[in-house]
Structure formats: C-alpha cells, structure tokens
Amino acid sequence: MLRALVLLVFSLLALAHAPAAEARCNGSDMRSAMSAPQRTALQRAAAAVPFGSGNHWIARKGDRQINVIGTMHVNDPRFGAVVRRLAPVITSADLVLFEVTRKQARAFWDNLDASSANLFLIGTGPTLDKLLPAEAWDTLWKKARNAGIAPSTAKRIKPWFLTFYLADENCSPRGLFAANGLDRRIEKLARRSRVPIGSLETVSEAILPLSRRPIRDQLRMMEFDTGSTARNETLFVTMRETYFEEASAEGDILEQRQFLSALQGPRGEAERLWRNYRDDLLNTRNRAWLPRILGAPGQRIVVTVGAAHLPGETGVLRLLERAGYRLERAAF
Template sequence: MIRLLAALLFSLLALQAQARCQGADLRDHLDANQSAALTRELAQIPYGEGNHWIARKGARTIHIVGTMHVNDSRLNGVMRRLTPVIRSADAVLLEVTGPEGRRFWETPEENINLFVIRKGPGLTEVMSERGWELLSRAALAMNLDPRRVARIQPWFLSVLLAESFCGPRGFRPQNGLDNRIESVAIRAGVPLGSLETVASAITVLSRRSLADQAKMLEYDLTSSTGNDHTFVTLREAYFDERMGSGMVLEKWQFLANAPGAPRDRQRLWSNYTADILDSRNQAWVPRILGTPGNSLVVAVGAAHLPGRAGVLNLLARAGYTLERAPF
C-alpha cells in the first residue's frame, strides 16, 4: 500500500489540467428570482464581503486577510497594498507554513492512515453503482487499478481525480496569496506561524463516515464542467470581495446535483461546511489570540472569513471591533 501511495502522490504532484476550462461565473446567469434569493441569503451571513479586515482590541491590531491558494495576476496589485502591512507586523500566521507543509508531503508514509483504508469495507462496498463506475473510469484514465484505488481515502481521491480544469491541480505551491505573503514575511524577518498542521486539517476532512465521504466523492466525480463553474464563480467572487455570494452559489450547486434525497444532501453539506470551515475556525481563534505581539497578520482562505462561525465573527465575539480595510 505504501508503494501505491507513492505512485499516487507522484501522479498528483505532476498532474496538470488537460482539458479546456468550461467554467462560467454563475452570478452572471441568475434569473430575477434567484438573484432575490441570493440577496436574502447574503443578508443572513455576517461579514459576507471584504477580503481584508482589521480587528482591534486595546493596544492590539490584527489584520485578517482572506487568501486564494492559486496564482492569479490580479494578486500583484493586492501584494503591493499588503506588503507594508506584512513588513511592519510582529508575526504572520498562515493556515500552514511552507516548511510545515513540505515536511508532511515529503514523508507521507508517517501518516499513511490518513491516506488509506486499512480495515473494514472499501469503496466498492460503500459507493453506489453509479459512483463506483465513475471512480473506476477516472482511475483507469490515469492508469490506476480501480481495485487498489478502492482502499484509498475518498478525500484524497477527490483531490487526485476530481479537481476543476480551470485551475492547477494537486498540492504543489501555486504562488497564491498565501505563498506571496509568506515570502514577504521571510524577506522582512517577520516571525511566521501555522494555525494547524496538514495532518490535523486532513483529519477533519476524513472524520465523517466512509459512506458519507463516498457520496461527496461521487459528487466531485460527476461533472468536471460543474466543478469548473464552481471554481470560476468562487474566483471571481473573491476578486469582487464578495466571497459570501460565491459560497452561497457553491452550496446551491451541491444541493441541486449531489447524490441522494434533498434532506440527505442538506445533511451532507452542513456536515461538510462544519468540518472544513467551522471547526477549523474555532480551533484557530485561540491560537490567534495566544500569539504574542500587538500587530499581527492572519492570512487564511477567504471562505474562512464570512459566517456566524467565520474567523471575523469569532473575533468580534472575543471583544474585537472590526473595520473593513483596502484590499
């Protein structure tokens, strides 16, 4: 199994999108009723807009920056505005620093249980007939044996087989805003810290039942065009500083197209967002508050900023006042 994992990681690190992006910004294709529904949902999301906020409490100032993990030329202007803030900080906190991430991916065998299904039923037993057909087809397209792939954790297969054709795939650093902020901090001698480890983030992804994870994998495998729409919508919402709208439309896409009955789709989505966003935000805030220094920069994926359990609202609950800043 370690040999198979090594082969999969090699494939993933070398993988690039092979098809033309078919994605469109879904916000541009809403009818009047959908636009009104989107407006209503956004009104219920705290801090649904803005990629750069300043939280203040007493003598302490925290710059919270929502990042995008992949490259885009529009980030050049963003960095020109953020560089003075980074250079003057007492510390910069990222989801995971570069050295922390590299240590994990260079020794995956030390965390093999995060990647493989060591005991119990495999994916052949828990996936629907349609889901297994999709997975087998995707595995064969990469010259992988579906029977062996059936013992790989679904979260990893989603990254390996079901990413959008509109962006780079895999774990190779892509010169996103996180990487750029880290580079400026290193050059300026500003201390860096991680809010989590790669292993802890993956543990959150894989803690639901294998059956539920398999349903999420089936959704990811269903349509590369749907994945493209989601990627483009989230990317453009990010640069419009309206991440909340992209997140609502991502949810709508899932609820309309995921396998299972409507109630099951809602349950899957609620659990997914609780794991990938809410629980991690709640774990991060004590680390932010416990970091020494009166001037901090916290740079995390933009989807972690909005919402009742978003980083911004959690800081407000901790007594910080928040002000939107230029991005």
C-alpha cells in the first residue's frame, strides 16, 4: 500500500514534501529469499494473470493503434535508456495520454479551495483522536509532530493522506528530481516534440475513491503502511525490480501476500480491505479511463499509466481487448 499511495501522491498532487535526511535503504527483493520451488510457484501464479508481464503493449483495431506503456511515477536512472528506446513511439504519436498531466496536477495543488478540503480532511463526525484508542493516538500524534504536523491538524487529516507523511522507508528517490519518473520524462519529450498531450482523469477523480472510504477502513490501511520501515523498504525494492523485469504480476502477488500476512485481525477483513484498496486505486479508474481512451482523437495514440494498471481481468489491456482490440507485446 505504501508504494502505491506514495506514487499516487507523487504523480497526481505534485507535493512539495521536504526530503527526509538521507538514510541507507535496507530493502531487498523478496524473491531473493525464495527457494527454487517457491520461485517456480510464483512464476506460475503470475503467468495465469492476463497480461501479467510486459511494460509496453500495442493495441490495434482497424487503422487505429494504441501504444500502452506502463510507468513508474518516481525516478530511476534506468529510465534514461527506456525513454531513448521509446522516443520514436512518442514523437510519432497523434496524442499522448497520461493519468494526469503535470500542469493539471500543479494547478490543482496550487488552487486548493474549500470544495476540495473534504478530499483530505475529516469534515464531520469524530476525529482521529476520538476514533483511535488512547495509546494508538498517542503514538500517531507524536509521529505527526516529528513530521512537522501539529496534533490539532493531524487529527483532522484523513488517514489515506496522512499515511504519506508518517510511513517510513528510505528507498524512494529524494531531492529535486524525485518525481521525475517515466511518465514525467515522456511528458517532457512530448512537449519538446510538440506532440499533443492530455489527461485521462482529474486529480479529484483519481483520489475520490480513496478519500470516500470509511475512516475506520483507512485507519486499518494506515496501520499496515506505518507499521514497519523494513517491510516498506522490502516492498519498494521488490516492486521496483519486478517493474524493470517487466513482471508486474509477480510484484502484485507478493504485495498482496505481504499485506494479508502482516495485517493483524481476521483474515476475512484483511481480504476485504485488499479488494477495496485495489478497486479504489486501480479497477474503478481503469473502467473510467476506457471510454476516454477509445474516444481520443487520432489514429496513433500513446497511453502512459502506472504499470499496475496493465495486468488482470480489469486491467487496461484486458478492457481494450474486450473492446475489440488485438494486443501485441512490444519492446520496452
């Protein structure tokens, strides 16, 4: 969850979050500790996921071609070579679509008003200091204070958003270019090449499913995300490496296993929270994007979205296939 929430905030809100002091990343790829049979079982499970591998696919229907590129929203030095390889695809496109363009994200964040406050703040009902047991609230407000947030403010911030400030891991890139992920690099190339660009959603549309979840569910998710720095670092490294191996389904399976095994409480509740989280972050948005992709002008379209949106029965690729497109994996 931490990985996805942090990447969502980087991508959509363009937050000016002060970098933490540099610390060593102690995360490792979870697969490196697996036995050969465990690794084989993981690969077999991932192979059963529709479009479970590949970061670049071409969808064709008649004379229309849609290149779908799975991205990461944070920086990695390997992206330089990726952009060079993808440059001919980008510069020859009639239109490049992003989840949200950088200009639109900045405009949203720079012009927040009262109508947007309910996305981030608890407007009515009990605040976090009343919802949490005394010991849990004591721990939370101290973490918030260390992050520069006054307890009087922290108790009113919705947990999905507060998680961004309180969850610890030292593996995400920091500094001026931290958010210079593949999507932003592609956007810069498209702008320089004067290729038209557009957004698949507004910032409000992207975060509304997360924001409207019951506060108690959000608190349970935050409990996982803020529970272990070591686990968060391991998840980040694992998801990053599965991405560059173009094995997104493996990363998704491992993230789910980690969540279900680590969250305390009944297994059924953990499974419900996971399903809702996936719906909020991926499935609801994928379905909303499809008509916008299909209705976009031009014969050669490029769609760049987070790699987690590609695989699965409700992934962007399967939705395009059901809309009559033929899919072919392409070089990344």
